[in-house]
Amino acid sequence: MSIPTPIEWQEGRLKILDQTLLPHQTRWIELETIEDVFEAIIQLKVRGAPAIGITAAYGLAIAAKKYEGVDIETFHLRIHEDYLYLAGSRPTAVNLFWALDRMMKVIETLYSTEETIISLEQEAKKIHQEDEEICRQIGENALSLLNGRKKVLTICNAGTIATGKYGTALAPFHLGKEKGVDFQVYACETRPVLQGARLTAWELQQSNVDVTVITDNMAAHTIATKGIEAIIVGADRIASNGDTANKIGTWQLAILANYFQIPFYVAAPLSTFDFSIASGADIPIEERLAEEVTHIGPNQITPEGTKVFNPAFDVTTANLITAIITEKGIFEADRNKLAQLNKAEEGVRA
Numbered sequence: 001m002s003i004p005t006p007i008e009w010q011e012g013r014l015k016i017l018d019q020t021l022l023p024h025q026t027r028w029i030e031l032e033t034i035e036d037v038f039e040a041i042i043q044l045k046v047r048g049a050p051a052i053g054i055t056a057a058y059g060l061a062i063a064a065k066k067y068e069g070v071d072i073e074t075f076h077l078r079i080h081e082d083y084l085y086l087a088g089s090r091p092t093a094v095n096l097f098w099a100l101d102r103m104m105k106v107i108e109t110l111y112s113t114e115e116t117i118i119s120l121e122q123e124a125k126k127i128h129q130e131d132e133e134i135c136r137q138i139g140e141n142a143l144s145l146l147n148g149r150k151k152v153l154t155i156c157n158a159g160t161i162a163t164g165k166y167g168t169a170l171a172p173f174h175l176g177k178e179k180g181v182d183f184q185v186y187a188c189e190t191r192p193v194l195q196g197a198r199l200t201a202w203e204l205q206q207s208n209v210d211v212t213v214i215t216d217n218m219a220a221h222t223i224a225t226k227g228i229e230a231i232i233v234g235a236d237r238i239a240s241n242g243d244t245a246n247k248i249g250t251w252q253l254a255i256l257a258n259y260f261q262i263p264f265y266v267a268a269p270l271s272t273f274d275f276s277i278a279s280g281a282d283i284p285i286e287e288r289l290a291e292e293v294t295h296i297g298p299n300q301i302t303p304e305g306t307k308v309f310n311p312a313f314d315v316t317t318a319n320l321i322t323a324i325i326t327e328k329g330i331f332e333a334d335r336n337k338l339a340q341l342n343k344a345e346e347g348v349r350a
């Protein structure tokens, strides 16, 4: 696979592929401070739930280095402020909070500032490395579930550049390519920020996967006339009952899948589950700047003063989800089935 790695940590320096410049420029930028990390996340230079979590974890490791030489109590106070700052960047993707909480757990067990700084860097690297293996496993499970269905529709970008490697919803296409299984992928352009048209099209082209871009309002017609056999999407947060937040536009695809009687799959790591909330009604939905809707790139497309509603995500209700594909297997989007998964995971964590 020839897609560049989206996040790199080399000798204590963090570099990310600036996704706002894709597909026209492939440029890595260095994030030197916690403020750089915060800005990169809110400006979508790095995006996608797992990639946000990984970058924030490195952000905390970078922040910790500022406090070399301070006593451990002061260190705890300062790093807690940094944790809250990064946690305030984007509200919907729970992987952000999962990664930051995991970093803070490391701190609880150590009593020397110097040792904690080293351990935080190690933990961030671990979160990053683990994600690649998790995504590969999701890809394997998705490949077996798709089982010969080759014409697949997706939305947004839940690919390599949204994760450590391979992606979630796009993982079966990358892995399929490695194994000689060829898919025909249809990618919704994903207004307003065009993650499908800009990022998924670019990423799948890098992998030589056959990809066709459609505008978001072409989905029903495309499913009906092009013989789409399944829809697969990523996730930003999955509630205890299986309700799933993902990029705005996902819900309408699930409704269409139900209408056309084709499977609708969500692919996500366990770090995207939020077992602390009962249903999708509890998921905070990020609203972003009006300019994302009023403009395409630098060009304004609406009359001056047009009112705008710009939610970045919607919640697909569990009843519309055929299955959730995780690194630990395939699950029904059902409160009781997911509770078993949570129990098994709690056992592993204990």
Ligand SMILES: CSC[C@@H](O)[C@@H](O)C(=O)COP(=O)(O)O
Residues within 6 Å of the ligand: 047, 048, 049, 050, 093, 155, 156, 157, 158, 159, 162, 163, 167, 168, 169, 195, 233, 234, 235, 236, 246, 247, 248, 312
């Ligand atoms: C593996 S990425 C999963 C999700 O985060 C993805 O589908 C998505 O909705 C990304 O939204 P974005 O606003 O681009 O961060």
